[in-house]
Amino acid sequence: MKILVPVKRVLDYNVKARVKADGSGVDLNNVKMSINPFDEIAVEEAVRQKEAGIATEVVVVSCGIAACQETLRAALALGADRAVLIETTEVLQPLAVAKLLKAVCDKEQPNLVICGKQAIDDDANQTGQMLAALLQWGQATFASKLQIDGQSSVMVTREIDGGLETLSVELPALVTTDLRLNEPRYATLPNIMKAKKKPLETITPEALGVDIAPRLKTLSVAEPATRKAGEIVADIATLVSRLKNQAKVI
Amino acid sequence: MSILVIAEHDNRALKEATRNTIAGAAAIGGDIHVLVAGHGCESVAQAAARITGVSRVLQADAPHLELQLAEDLAAQVVPLAADYTHVLAPATAFGKNFLPRVAALLDVAQISDVVAVNSADTFVRPIYAGNALATVQSIDPIKVISVRTTAFDAAAETGSATIDSVPPTAAFGRTRCLGREIIRSDRPELAGAAIIVSGGRGLASKENYHSVLDPLADALGAALGASRAAVDAGFAPNDAQVGQTGKIVAPQLYIAVGISGAIQHLAGMKDSKVIVAINKDPEAPIFQVADFGVVGDLFELVPELVTAIG
Ligand SMILES: Cc1cc2nc3c(=O)[nH]c(=O)nc-3n(C[C@H](O)[C@H](O)[C@H](O)COP(=O)(O)OP(=O)(O)OC[C@H]3O[C@@H](n4cnc5c(N)ncnc54)[C@H](O)[C@@H]3O)c2cc1C
Ligand SMILES: Nc1ncnc2c1ncn2[C@@H]1O[C@H](COP(=O)(O)O)[C@@H](O)[C@H]1O
Numbered sequence: 001m002k003i004l005v006p007v008k009r010v011l012d013y014n015v016k017a018r019v020k021a022d023g024s025g026v027d028l029n030n031v032k033m034s035i036n037p038f039d040e041i042a043v044e045e046a047v048r049q050k051e052a053g054i055a056t057e058v059v060v061v062s063c064g065i066a067a068c069q070e071t072l073r074a075a076l077a078l079g080a081d082r083a084v085l086i087e088t089t090e091v092l093q094p095l096a097v098a099k100l101l102k103a104v105c106d107k108e109q110p111n112l113v114i115c116g117k118q119a120i121d122d123d124a125n126q127t128g129q130m131l132a133a134l135l136q137w138g139q140a141t142f143a144s145k146l147q148i149d150g151q152s153s154v155m156v157t158r159e160i161d162g163g164l165e166t167l168s169v170e171l172p173a174l175v176t177t178d179l180r181l182n183e184p185r186y187a188t189l190p191n192i193m194k195a196k197k198k199p200l201e202t203i204t205p206e207a208l209g210v211d212i213a214p215r216l217k218t219l220s221v222a223e224p225a226t227r228k229a230g231e232i233v234a235d236i237a238t239l240v241s242r243l244k245n246q247a248k249v250i
Numbered sequence: 251m252s253i254l255v256i257a258e259h260d261n262r263a264l265k266e267a268t269r270n271t272i273a274g275a276a277a278i279g280g281d282i283h284v285l286v287a288g289h290g291c292e293s294v295a296q297a298a299a300r301i302t303g304v305s306r307v308l309q310a311d312a313p314h315l316e317l318q319l320a321e322d323l324a325a326q327v328v329p330l331a332a333d334y335t336h337v338l339a340p341a342t343a344f345g346k347n348f349l350p351r352v353a354a355l356l357d358v359a360q361i362s363d364v365v366a367v368n369s370a371d372t373f374v375r376p377i378y379a380g381n382a383l384a385t386v387q388s389i390d391p392i393k394v395i396s397v398r399t400t401a402f403d404a405a406a407e408t409g410s411a412t413i414d415s416v417p418p419t420a421a422f423g424r425t426r427c428l429g430r431e432i433i434r435s436d437r438p439e440l441a442g443a444a445i446i447v448s449g450g451r452g453l454a455s456k457e458n459y460h461s462v463l464d465p466l467a468d469a470l471g472a473a474l475g476a477s478r479a480a481v482d483a484g485f486a487p488n489d490a491q492v493g494q495t496g497k498i499v500a501p502q503l504y505i506a507v508g509i510s511g512a513i514q515h516l517a518g519m520k521d522s523k524v525i526v527a528i529n530k531d532p533e534a535p536i537f538q539v540a541d542f543g544v545v546g547d548l549f550e551l552v553p554e555l556v557t558a559i560g
Contacts, residue, residue, distance in 0.1 A: 016513060017378035026382055038495075094350070095359050118495055122377055124362045129320065129350035138425035139320055141347050144488065155428070159488040161343045163432040167319075170424040179478060179495065180488060215359035216386040219372065224383050227520060230541040232532070236554040239526065242542050247524045249445070249503040250470060250559065 001151065002057045003046040004110035005080065006101055006131075007039040009064055009071040010121040017121075023220045026121075035071045038116025040078070041177040044184040045146055046114055047079035054148050057081050059108060063092055063100050069200060076195035077187035083200040084108075088212065090205075094122070096212035098130035103208040105135055110172065112154060117142050117176040132174035140167045144180040251280025251370055254308075256327060256339040256349070257298055261288045261316060264297040266442045267340035269404035274397035275338050276303045276405060277367040283308060283334070284411075287326045287418075289316035299411040307411050312418035318344070321422035324351035330416065331356055331392055335370070341396035341498075342441070343489075349396050358390035363498075365401035379494040379517035399441060400500035400521060433487055438473045440490065445503045448475035448492055448519070449485065452508020452529065452548055459485035462549065463507065465556045475499065475519075477509045493518035508548045511536025528552065 011017060012032040020027045035043075049055035060075040062068040063086040072083035086100050105113065115128035132139035140156035144164070147155045151171065158165045159178045169175075187195070205212045233239045243250045253275040258265040268284070275282045284298040287310040295309040310326050327348075331337050337352060339345035341363045353360035365383070366374035372387045373395065440446060447467045453459040459480065467474050476486035478493060492499055494517035504522035509515060511527070511534055519525070520539050527540035528548050537543045544551055 011378065013514070017381040019382050026378055093359055095354060098354055120379065120494065123379065123494065124360070125346050126350035126353070126360050126362060129347065130354035133324060133351035133354040138422065141320070142343065159343070161489055163430065163487065163489065165430045166428040168426045168428055180482065215390050216361065216388055219385045219387055222383050224376070224380060227539045229538070230525070230543060232537065232543045232545060236544065236551060236558050239542055239544055239555065240558045243503070243524070243526070247541065249524050
């Protein structure tokens with residue numbers, strides 16, 4: 001059983017995004033970049049399947065600039081076996097990423113793909129579902145529990161509105177991770193060293209024959225309006241009076 | 251312009267999010283149709299037909315559509331989409347699950363979480379946990395859009411559209427639902443609640459979360475929300491998580507109790523009309539967005555607040 005995990009290099013979740021003065025985008029110069037947290041959860045889940053003797057190989061894939069190698073090495077340090085970088089300096093939108101990943105899946109023939117549910121930079125929440133559609137596979141998004149049943153299906157508990165849903169999806173299948181799926185381990189120093197020697201293959205979108213032209217043109221990126229600083233009130237009586245008489249919300 | 255809105259429902263009732271999405275469609279302008287795909291969903295189709303601005307309801311009714319699995323729903327929408335310039339769904343767990351499949355099968359981009367419509371092809375959407383707003387223009391022939399429900403006031407109910415049935419497409423068959431565990435609650439749903447009481451790690455346990463927050467929510471008729479830390483620790487169910495990767499809410503009043511105000515949490519509630527924060531740490535970032543803050547121990551302040559509201 002082969003599991004493929006797409007991982008995205010994103011602005012670290014602890015860093016507040018700053019809009020560039022010219023409104024062309026968010027400033028990514030000299031800021032900490034990390035593996036998308038949901039993808040870290042996806043790698044952890046795949047590695048656990050391998051440790052449980054269910055998966056035989058975990059392949060991680062990233063699409064983007066050369067620096068995505070760092071992201072892939074981080075995933076290898078968590079226990080993935082091998083990495084593929086689809087290298088391009090072009091802006092990649094979810095549909096293009098899904099097409100690139102589809103081409104990789106056609107080659108690699110994984111039994112299961114585990115994506116993050118959402119990249120915390122574009123907040124699109126699309127790529128996994130798009131990839132599943134292009135592959136004509138079943139999907140289980142927002143997974144909080146995953147259990148592979150033999151070679152034929154995967155049972156996934158999903159976080160939905162109002163509660164939980166359990167699906168059984170025939171393999172090959174696509175799953176996207178939610179926060180409660182697992183708690184990723186920290187990479188140990190020996191594993192970080194080992195990861196440097198694991199295979200990392202680089203290919204280009206052209207070599208895969210995929211059209212990655214963006215469909216959306218970003219006209220501008222702006223800072224949202226900020227809220228006015230509020231008032232620290234002395235006690236509950238004052239708070240209730242403000243809510244009743246000033247804000248008129250209770 | 252002709253717009254197809256995919257209804258969110260449970261085969262009995264239309265979800266409020268559908269009315270917000272229709273308001274989003276009205277902001278684009280043009281003829282608005284609604285697809286109700288489900289099983290035994292006649293009452294939903296009738297409810298959709300009453301929504302202001304809707305001229306036609308398409309009802310696809312079949313046993314395999316009852317659970318509205320993403321694979322089946324996308325297969326139902328794609329052949330219909332050819333007749334439309336825009337396909338819209340709410341940016342809820344429901345919409346997020348199937349809509350990207352529709353976009354991929356149509357070979358078009360999806361524009362997620364739209365908060366404003368500038369023109370028929372240009373939209374505003376938040377990125378980076380709402381720390382930036384991107385204005386994007388689509389060059390695709392069909393615009394597939396998920397609508398942030400809090401950004402559009404629900405459409406009214408003055409309409410009387412025609413209802414036509416459309417043939418159901420074949421079932422996907424390779425995904426099965428083994429069960430759904432829906433937690434019934436007498437409280438209002440988070441989405442659409444006028445008042446939300448939300449608790450964080452500061453509550454320290456599930457028992458405290460309820461013994462402290464339930465009386466406040468009862469007194470205010472409020473919905474209960476939570477931070478990720480509170481959900482991870484099991485104080486509150488998953489779908490109570492407010493934030494960048496949980497629910498986006500914008501009630502009249504949001505009361506954050508024992509929540510620090512991480513970027514990811516603020517992303518989900520900073521468009522609330524009035525924000526109240528109760529936290530013992532005067533430096534907590536939540537106070538930077540709160541209209542009214544009280545610094546102190548929540549275990550003393552919240553019961554006091556309940557008494558004061560009466
Ligand atoms: C990928 C990713 C996605 C995320 N998505 C979300 C999301 O959607 N929503 C979300 O909320 N978070 C999200 N987070 C987590 C977020 O970064 C924070 O960790 C989380 O919001 C913190 O929750 P909290 O405020 O309850 O806990 P803490 O940050 O621990 O804050 C607890 C607060 O309680 C106060 N307190 C403690 N005891 C008392 C007392 N007795 N009286 C008064 N005050 C007290 C403390 O002063 C403190 O400010 C995400 C993180 C990641 C990495
Ligand atoms: N450039 C990329 N390279 C690899 N995987 C990606 C990339 N972009 C998105 N993904 C995957 O798709 C998921 C959802 O991303 P998005 O649809 O952009 O929110 C991420 O969590 C990743 O698993």
